[in-house]
Amino acid sequence: MQAAAGMEPDLPARAIRAAGLKVTAPRLAVLEMLRGAPHSSAEDIFAGIRSALPGTSTQAVYGILSAFAAAGLVRRFDPPGSPTRFECRVGDNHHHIVCVRCRAVRDVDCVVGQAPCLQPSDDSGFVVFAAEVTFNGLCKTCQEQAAHTEV
């Protein structure tokens, strides 16, 4: 499993190894899939890789995603009302817009600078690591469909 040319540093494999994890076919498939389809759920990913890797199970996917998340390779995101999603955009403090109708997710760069997102006014003794900002809204498609439905 070498890169085809010297120009291809085989990023995914390197990233996995750099995280202290062993490089395996299912792990590569999951990471590859996630690069092409961010905000996928475990089930989505399983569906996406099962044709290339028959014999893979959802449990394997869950295990891989847990390992990736623990290693900081992927970020989890729990939209209200739908299963946990995963994405490889990590390290930047970006946020999400969720369509309340079709559950589509879109990335949003940090609202204003980053300070206000990370500094609660009264932390009541808590040590704060990170802030998750989730915007609830309606995507373009659902706006149109909703307009047709109700007046």
Add this chain to the structure above:
Amino acid sequence: MQAAAGMEPDLPARAIRAAGLKVTAPRLAVLEMLRGAPHSSAEDIFAGIRSALPGTSTQAVYGILSAFAAAGLVRRFDPPGSPTRFECRVGDNHHHIVCVRCRAVRDVDCVVGQAPCLQPSDDSGFVVFAAEVTFNGLCKTCQEQAAHTEV
């Protein structure tokens, strides 16, 4: 079911009726419980009221909470990794700190003003209704316990 004195306007019952819902014993119990114990899960609430109202079921609680949420009487909140919580503080745009260790939840008033919380820089066609800000951190108790555990 009248208020004992003129001084007691029986707030919970009024709130429920004002929302266009019928006033029932389980609904009063749920609202009462939620006033005393915000950020309770459906299961928590069921456990809290079952002694006073034997014969109540989790399904009843789920139904009541859905009705309340739809009517704007309560607000839902989905902390990552734990079941949906409910609270009666509605209308004010407040946020939450979640302890990643024990899942405790604390209210936080809106970070700075409210404008930055509601205005994504690029909405890519989305209409945004609201922003949920969730701070992840460690509560005081868990900070101490974590300190004992790992140096």
Add this chain to the structure above:
DNA sequence: GCGGTTGTTTTGACTAATTCAAAACAACTG
């Protein structure tokens, strides 16, 4: 106050999402 209508709750079953555990297996080290 009483009865009917309509909304609520109960009862019971069911699904989706995720986790746990043990055995089979494969990647990396030396």
Add this chain to the structure above:
DNA sequence: CAGTTGTTTTGAATTAGTCAAAACAACCGC
């Protein structure tokens, strides 16, 4: 190339929440 250790498979179980139909009770109008 063999051993060690981490990974994946297999299979089952659990948690959180939903759906539907029947029993029931609050509220409106008389």
